[in-house]
Amino acid sequence: MSTTISIDGFTAWLDAFRTRVTENKAYLTELDSAIGDADHGSNMARGMAAVMDKVGAAAPSTADELFKTVGMTLVTSVGGASGPLYGTFFLRFGMTAGSVSECDGPALAAALRAGLEGVVARGKAEANDKTMFDAMAPAIDALDSALASGASLADAVAAARDAAAAGRDATEPLVARKGRASYLGDRSAGHLDPGATSTAMLFDALAEVIAA
Amino acid sequence: MSTTISIDGFTAWLDAFRTRVTENKAYLTELDSAIGDADHGSNMARGMAAVMDKVGAAAPSTADELFKTVGMTLVTSVGGASGPLYGTFFLRFGMTAGSVSECDGPALAAALRAGLEGVVARGKAEANDKTMFDAMAPAIDALDSALASGASLADAVAAARDAAAAGRDATEPLVARKGRASYLGDRSAGHLDPGATSTAMLFDALAEVIAA
Amino acid sequence: MKKLINSPESVLADALRGIEAAHPDQRVDHENRVIYRATPKEHGTVALVSGGGSGHEPLHGGFVGFGMLDAACAGEVFTSPTPDQMQAATKEVDRGAGVLHIVKNYTGDVMNFEMAAELAAMEASVDVKTVVVNDDVAVQDSLYTAGRRGVGLTVLLEKIVGAAAEQGRSLDEVVALAEKVNGDGRSMGMALTSCTVPAAGKPTFDLPDDQMEIGIGIHGEPGRQRVPLADASHVAEQLVEPILADLDFGGAPTIVMLNGMGGTPLIELYLMYGEVARILEKHGITIARNLVGNYITSLDMAGCSVTVLRADDEIVSLWDAPVETPGLRWGR
């Protein structure tokens, strides 16, 4: 179990995320059918397929290069709400990670936090708006506090994964205030948020890769 | 059992026909769904409702007046193939029946034959084209021969009714050569012809009224 | 049945009220169910009357206006209008130069228009000629049957012949042109789903999810055959090939219509047009003009039809002539 995550680790993370959204494409689209427009699964699958193509071709050697490619590819291939949001997340992540070939726990946490801030800057979501924020923010909070209390990187990321999953589950009863689901008013309650669900997959993928 | 049919009898016949096509509106439309355009039931029901309205208001006292009203009402309220065909049938029927207040068997048979000739003049159908002709022609033939062999009017009309029903049933295996069903080619086989079915009702109504 | 209607019986009357409200350039005779131009054409020009069952909108009412029809008679859904409607329209639009009846080849339509022409002739005042459109290659043409149906070509014919009438051509010239257009155009249609006739209340036929009907008309009738659902490029082949097999388009320019049956969205119609254009190009056929959209429909049926008309410079210039109707408009 390593204490850092390398470029290969990042690439493995992205690949594991791609696998999850591809395998769960129909599921994510079904969640988006209930309270959105039935495209979150195709959006994420299309975007992550494009990302892995680009990353495979460019083979970047530093985090900033890698995640700039990831972010720009998502921005230019996804569209919708998730394109700019996940795109901005990875762009900011890369800018904060910087021109390095690996990140330790605090560096990873800082990059993730910058990504979250990018999402907020773009989408203005707050807690309990029933968006990806509701999985992402608790995950990063959990990562921070686990690291602060001396947990290993693997344990800290596992805590982040669990917090993301809990945050995803907690979106179910919420009435949406951002994104398409907000148009449904009270009818949005009783359904998981698709973006929070894909974000939980992002942290699940990270935990798997770090644990490997 | 009378040996003639009076104006009241004709009106009762029309009313009995109206009842049959109205009660079987969905059935006739269903037959027309299989090999046509799903409107024969509504066409006939609309037409006969208009006929009874007009006849009730005008209360004609001779056969030519009565059936001119019937024919013109069908022609101007039905449309489609059945409007001109049934309309022409009744117009010619009335012209041949003439300015009389009742018809005996031969007069009735002659009027029906004239009606049939009107249908043929309009629609050019021949035997086994899978049209109303296939119920109408055998019915009138049966009426003629029953009368010729000395049958009572009631028995002769009953024979006509049976022949019409047999003619209707015999349309089932036919491949249509006239009307919309002909567009289906071989696929038209295996279904009763809607117009032959409504024509069988016309003779059934006549038999009921004569027997009464 | 899910429809935006008040009742199956009042569909036509209610729709005519909407048409009247929407189109100040048209005038609706609700009694006779005829749609007229609000401003009649010039005296001395041939007038065009068409009509047929409702449920094919914009045909025919949407093509009443400058450069196309003078009147359209609306029948009940899928039921041809009646001779009295047609006769009223014929008398009303005659500008002294005669009236052309444009009739789609269906037994009912033909018989009702025939009776109308007989009535008009009895009045001995209006010179009525008739063209019967029969362009549907799905139906075998034969002397012993009702012959081919009139489908998509009707739209093109109403535009082209309407332009000629507007130019002041004589009734005989207009008839000759109409016959020429009818002889030079062919259509073929297909359905993904049945339509639902309001009065029937349920779909005319059931079509499994993996099947389509090829060779349908515009009245929701089943087609010539039921075949497995195919992708757009193969559907396009099944529509175009029978047309090309039936008529030699030589090196002539063509006018092509990719028509929707009413329930198919425009994105699919464009996609199909792309496939059709590709196939025609492969056969060396030049498309001079085209129409893509819902022009002659079958209520809410999903599906489409292709019409190809062999044209020449005159036909193309009549096509390009100004038209101002709810359904087709350019040049003014």
Next chain:
Amino acid sequence: MKKLINSPESVLADALRGIEAAHPDQRVDHENRVIYRATPKEHGTVALVSGGGSGHEPLHGGFVGFGMLDAACAGEVFTSPTPDQMQAATKEVDRGAGVLHIVKNYTGDVMNFEMAAELAAMEASVDVKTVVVNDDVAVQDSLYTAGRRGVGLTVLLEKIVGAAAEQGRSLDEVVALAEKVNGDGRSMGMALTSCTVPAAGKPTFDLPDDQMEIGIGIHGEPGRQRVPLADASHVAEQLVEPILADLDFGGAPTIVMLNGMGGTPLIELYLMYGEVARILEKHGITIARNLVGNYITSLDMAGCSVTVLRADDEIVSLWDAPVETPGLRWGR
């Protein structure tokens, strides 16, 4: 799922090929998925760029042409296009007088157009302004939510603002006009059936035969509420009343659009327009101009929407100004 497509993945690319084949007056950039006018407008005039997810045809591509848009960016079905598409279009159409982005208010569309404007501003060469259309009264407007959706009014706005741009008005004037139109128009929609997103392969929602969705948008999303199916006159009330409750139309003339969602035939749209016109008349509202048809659709959804725009003489005359696009055409 029954659709005239080759594969869910290629719907957009294939449809763009059909659009290109059908419309010689348009030019398609397949790489960037942008539809342009074949002949760019005059130098010194403001250019209009819009775009959004596909599946709403003819919006937006069908409104590219003289008197309306200069470019339309096509996203995947129901997915807003990406900033790079918009930026390419923006640079391409700029004629030195600036570019207006017409954006429907959806989180995705707004964010992508925002990023595109940021990119364009970085290049410091193109003056980009944005109008965000948000006319859907089905959605409660609030500072704390994503606000109202942009729906039917987009069509009217593109026409009116397009005419103003064509006249040579400055970017600021064009923006002010766009804001005015956006402030003065309201829409409300309903669905009889769900649509089917090709990539999803099945209907977005199930709707029992006796129910309808009121307050839907244009992305097949469920509406504000599910209510019992009603006859057309009551459906019309449920669409018109919330619009009138939201904005005072005073004695102003209005422009009214009765729009189909893609799967509803024209006969029903006319019928609904008749009901809507009757209700507006009852409220003393004058309809100066109208549109009835499929203009901003939701794939194959059955249903309709009503848009009412409070107009004045200037707006009506901009409405009447010549337009030549596949979707709207008059005056040339």
